[in-house]
Amino acid sequence: MNTMNKKIGIGLLGLGTVGTGVANIVFSSAGRHPLVSKINIKRIAVRDLQRKRSLEIDTSILTTDPFEVVKDPNVEVVVEVMGGIEPARSLIMLAIDLGKSVVTANKAVVARYGKEISDAANAAGVYVLIEAAVGGGIPIIEPLKQSLGGNKIKKVTGIINGTTNFILSQMTKEGANYQDVLNQAQELGYAEADPGADVNGHDAADKIAILSGLAFGGSIKRESIPTKGISNIENKEINYANQLGYELKLLAIAEHLENYSEIKETSLALRVEPTLVPNDHPLSTVNGVNNAILIEGDPIGEVMFYGPGAGAGPTASAVVADILNIAGIKLMQNSGAKSLDPLLSASSWRKCHLANPREISHKNYVRLITADAPGVIGSIGNIFGNHKVSIESIVQFDSNIEGAEIIVITHKVSKGQIIDSLLEIKKLSEVIQIAAHLSCL
Amino acid sequence: MNTMNKKIGIGLLGLGTVGTGVANIVFSSAGRHPLVSKINIKRIAVRDLQRKRSLEIDTSILTTDPFEVVKDPNVEVVVEVMGGIEPARSLIMLAIDLGKSVVTANKAVVARYGKEISDAANAAGVYVLIEAAVGGGIPIIEPLKQSLGGNKIKKVTGIINGTTNFILSQMTKEGANYQDVLNQAQELGYAEADPGADVNGHDAADKIAILSGLAFGGSIKRESIPTKGISNIENKEINYANQLGYELKLLAIAEHLENYSEIKETSLALRVEPTLVPNDHPLSTVNGVNNAILIEGDPIGEVMFYGPGAGAGPTASAVVADILNIAGIKLMQNSGAKSLDPLLSASSWRKCHLANPREISHKNYVRLITADAPGVIGSIGNIFGNHKVSIESIVQFDSNIEGAEIIVITHKVSKGQIIDSLLEIKKLSEVIQIAAHLSCL
Numbered sequence: 001m002n003t004m005n006k007k008i009g010i011g012l013l014g015l016g017t018v019g020t021g022v023a024n025i026v027f028s029s030a031g032r033h034p035l036v037s038k039i040n041i042k043r044i045a046v047r048d049l050q051r052k053r054s055l056e057i058d059t060s061i062l063t064t065d066p067f068e069v070v071k072d073p074n075v076e077v078v079v080e081v082m083g084g085i086e087p088a089r090s091l092i093m094l095a096i097d098l099g100k101s102v103v104t105a106n107k108a109v110v111a112r113y114g115k116e117i118s119d120a121a122n123a124a125g126v127y128v129l130i131e132a133a134v135g136g137g138i139p140i141i142e143p144l145k146q147s148l149g150g151n152k153i154k155k156v157t158g159i160i161n162g163t164t165n166f167i168l169s170q171m172t173k174e175g176a177n178y179q180d181v182l183n184q185a186q187e188l189g190y191a192e193a194d195p196g197a198d199v200n201g202h203d204a205a206d207k208i209a210i211l212s213g214l215a216f217g218g219s220i221k222r223e224s225i226p227t228k229g230i231s232n233i234e235n236k237e238i239n240y241a242n243q244l245g246y247e248l249k250l251l252a253i254a255e256h257l258e259n260y261s262e263i264k265e266t267s268l269a270l271r272v273e274p275t276l277v278p279n280d281h282p283l284s285t286v287n288g289v290n291n292a293i294l295i296e297g298d299p300i301g302e303v304m305f306y307g308p309g310a311g312a313g314p315t316a317s318a319v320v321a322d323i324l325n326i327a328g329i330k331l332m333q334n335s336g337a338k339s340l341d342p343l344l345s346a347s348s349w350r351k352c353h354l355a356n357p358r359e360i361s362h363k364n365y366v367r368l369i370t371a372d373a374p375g376v377i378g379s380i381g382n383i384f385g386n387h388k389v390s391i392e393s394i395v396q397f398d399s400n401i402e403g404a405e406i407i408v409i410t411h412k413v414s415k416g417q418i419i420d421s422l423l424e425i426k427k428l429s430e431v432i433q434i435a436a437h438l439s440c441l
Numbered sequence: 442m443n444t445m446n447k448k449i450g451i452g453l454l455g456l457g458t459v460g461t462g463v464a465n466i467v468f469s470s471a472g473r474h475p476l477v478s479k480i481n482i483k484r485i486a487v488r489d490l491q492r493k494r495s496l497e498i499d500t501s502i503l504t505t506d507p508f509e510v511v512k513d514p515n516v517e518v519v520v521e522v523m524g525g526i527e528p529a530r531s532l533i534m535l536a537i538d539l540g541k542s543v544v545t546a547n548k549a550v551v552a553r554y555g556k557e558i559s560d561a562a563n564a565a566g567v568y569v570l571i572e573a574a575v576g577g578g579i580p581i582i583e584p585l586k587q588s589l590g591g592n593k594i595k596k597v598t599g600i601i602n603g604t605t606n607f608i609l610s611q612m613t614k615e616g617a618n619y620q621d622v623l624n625q626a627q628e629l630g631y632a633e634a635d636p637g638a639d640v641n642g643h644d645a646a647d648k649i650a651i652l653s654g655l656a657f658g659g660s661i662k663r664e665s666i667p668t669k670g671i672s673n674i675e676n677k678e679i680n681y682a683n684q685l686g687y688e689l690k691l692l693a694i695a696e697h698l699e700n701y702s703e704i705k706e707t708s709l710a711l712r713v714e715p716t717l718v719p720n721d722h723p724l725s726t727v728n729g730v731n732n733a734i735l736i737e738g739d740p741i742g743e744v745m746f747y748g749p750g751a752g753a754g755p756t757a758s759a760v761v762a763d764i765l766n767i768a769g770i771k772l773m774q775n776s777g778a779k780s781l782d783p784l785l786s787a788s789s790w791r792k793c794h795l796a797n798p799r800e801i802s803h804k805n806y807v808r809l810i811t812a813d814a815p816g817v818i819g820s821i822g823n824i825f826g827n828h829k830v831s832i833e834s835i836v837q838f839d840s841n842i843e844g845a846e847i848i849v850i851t852h853k854v855s856k857g858q859i860i861d862s863l864l865e866i867k868k869l870s871e872v873i874q875i876a877a878h879l880s881c882l
Contacts, residue, residue: 021740125780142785221790236808240806276879305746321587324590341770345572346771348559365681367677441692441716441717
């Protein structure tokens with residue numbers, strides 16, 4: 001089992017926001033899954049060797065030639081986070097040819113060359129994992145592959161472009177028009193200087209092509225997906241939709257139209273377009289730059305995956321997940337007969353104990369029944385104050401009981417503080433009963 | 442690669458609702474992941490051999506002795522869906538001793554004996570997978586193990602008991618009291634005859650013990666988790682909470698209190714209790730028997746997994762996912778040097794094509810600008826009627842433009858019907874413009 005101590009050599013193609021996020025995780029392995037400490041970044045391809053970086057890094061592993069990184073014999077797994085079609089596609093194919101597994105966040109390449117890439121990977125016996133290509137940090141690719149295989153998938157419906165969801169959310173909230181909100185999104189870094197691929201729906205189309213291929217087991221031509229963006233959306237549509245009980249969202253949908261049967265050729269409906277979503281639908285409350293993917297299948301019913309659809313940290317989380325999956329299998333294969341994939345097998349790596357309950361903090365809801373005497377709220381407030389319990393609201397509600405009913409919501413305080421306060425409040429002559437005490441999130 | 446055609450022999454312990462759900466999936470593999478067809482149910486332990494079953498099954502594989510199933514040499518993977526502590530625990534341990542991997546939905550056993558079981562499994566080199574033990578069909582166990590390993594997990598917050606969430610949702614919606622709603626839940630089959638483990642929070646405590654162990658890498662004593670149920674909740678609390686902008690939910694929470702560091706011993710706060718959730722929080726809209734688990738980590742931020750928390754179909758979906766994970770690894774290990782885990786590698790198994798766009802159906806939103814002439818709504822309605830487009834609503838909104846603004850929401854109709862209708866409507870002399878046409882979910 002000694003080989004379990006061997007590290008897995010990684011070559012990083014790109015050290016922009018996502019690449020830096022990946023390196024940050026690998027360089028601070030404490031508190032993460034122990035497998036993170038088995039990852040060793042051996043080589044990094046960058047555009048500019050001289051650029052100042054937030055990351056402390058051994059500059060001798062940097063190179064401006066990404067092909068050199070792929071070919072480096074110390075690099076066992078290639079992590080492509082440079083983006084763009086070329087040379088990214090060629091670098092991925094070269095890595096596969098050299099028998100190296102690949103992790104990529106590149107939805108444009110995977111949506112267009114997914115079949116070519118997976119055919120080559122299967123022939124070479126290597127993995128190409130793409131969790132970061134859809135939904136940023138949200139685990140969606142691997143759950144679709146590994147957790148829903150027993151289902152006949154009927155439909156995948158996603159809010160999978162954070163820029164357009166931010167713009168539509170702001171137009172809804174502020175009544176501002178498309179162009180003003182786009183400018184605001186660009187200032188906040190939520191939209192690129194050239195926002196075309198996002199606002200015209202092409203980014204979402206790349207992603208639904210990928211999800212559809214995994215959900216339904218066969219690829220369709222990326223170029224043939226009917227795609228409408230949001231740049232022509234007027235505030236009027238949003239207002240009227242809201243008045244009729246809908247939210248307007250840019251949805252990407254892939255749907256299986258027929259009953260499943262033994263027939264191997266299947267008809268799918270794919271589309272990307274602004275769509276009215278009823279406001280009791282789980283996707284209607286997905287706002288800002290968040291993404292969500294709803295999957296309908298038989299027999300699971302509906303499951304939804306929700307979270308940050310973009311950003312350096314979440315995307316790096318997904319890239320590292322893929323690296324760990326490959327590292328786990330490599331370590332299993334390199335080791336003895338009875339070795340296990342350390343991700344699938346459950347292992348303890350830390351001693352845990354329960355914290356002292358008095359030290360746990362949260363908000364509180366307290367309902368008090370008191371005599372309807374003047375000054376009772378003041379007495380209660382004083383006791384909370386003495387115990388440094390800060391109050392969010394204290395309200396006397398209409399009540400048909402004798403006396404008065406007072407509801408207190410506290411800010412976040414320790415259980416010790418609230419318990420000591422309530423013990424003292426209970427002793428007040430005006431307080432008849434502490435009728436309820438609940439936690440708040 | 443011939444061994445890839447070998448089937449994996451399964452022994453099923455229990456043929457109740459979940460066991461029957463698993464068998465239903467395995468016996469109807471068309472349209473599911475091709476790996477499903479590699480699963481072969483070799484032996485099934487039942488309580489009563491004579492019982493009439495909805496399932497057509499070869500009765501010669503049934504037995505009343507579950508130990509016989511575990512020991513059967515044709516059984517490679519043991520699937521425990523019988524529930525209860527004993528003999529389930531002993532059967533799981535026996536399977537491990539015999540070198541067989543186990544899939545179990547048994548949260549009570551895993552929450553109490555998880556460490557003993559995983560230690561034995563790791564020593565024997567077998568897997569014990571438990572996706573169905575928490576969150577019914579929602580993929581949460583494997584995403585936590587496989588997709589979030591790069592993160593320092595800070596907090597896990599879950600609505601993980603469907604019965605209590607149904608009861609609290611109904612109390613909120615209908616203003617009915619606890620006992621009446623519990624009776625209703627029992628009639629609907631959402632609560633058991635003896636609802637104690639659910640309403641007292643013990644089922645949720647089992648599940649948060651399991652999630653905490655996976656999220657933080659170390660186990661805590663199941664019995665020491667502070668647990669409060671919902672049986673004392675009065676409608677008053679729900680009403681006041683709603684008025685203050687909160688929903689009342691039974692939450693299970695596991696939180697890491699300190700900063701992560703190299704220190705191996707760590708302090709956790711766990712609790713199960715009715716908790717006020719602000720109504721802009723993603724967990725506040727999780728209603729009925731649905732479950733959701735929110736995970737906060739660094740660098741991912743917040744991700745949420747949402748879906749059906751119980752039921753035969755969803756739970757069977759999770760059990761089959763685990764069987765497929767083990768089958769995938771077994772097939773990889775049995776095959777040649779370059780073979781891959783068929784779940785991790787992406788493969789096409791079906792030819793797909795895009796459906797004729799005119800045949801795709803959905804609801805529509807149409808905004809028309811018309812002359813303010815009497816009868817225009819009638820003319821429009823007639824044209825939709827002629828094309829068999831059924832109307833959900835047709836509203837004339839106040840508008841500051843010349844003429845009138847009419848919004849039509851259709852029921853679900855094919856794209857062909859709506860396009861043909863709009864072409865004809867455009868020709869009406871009263872219609873100035875079709876100002877917008879959008880899809881609705």
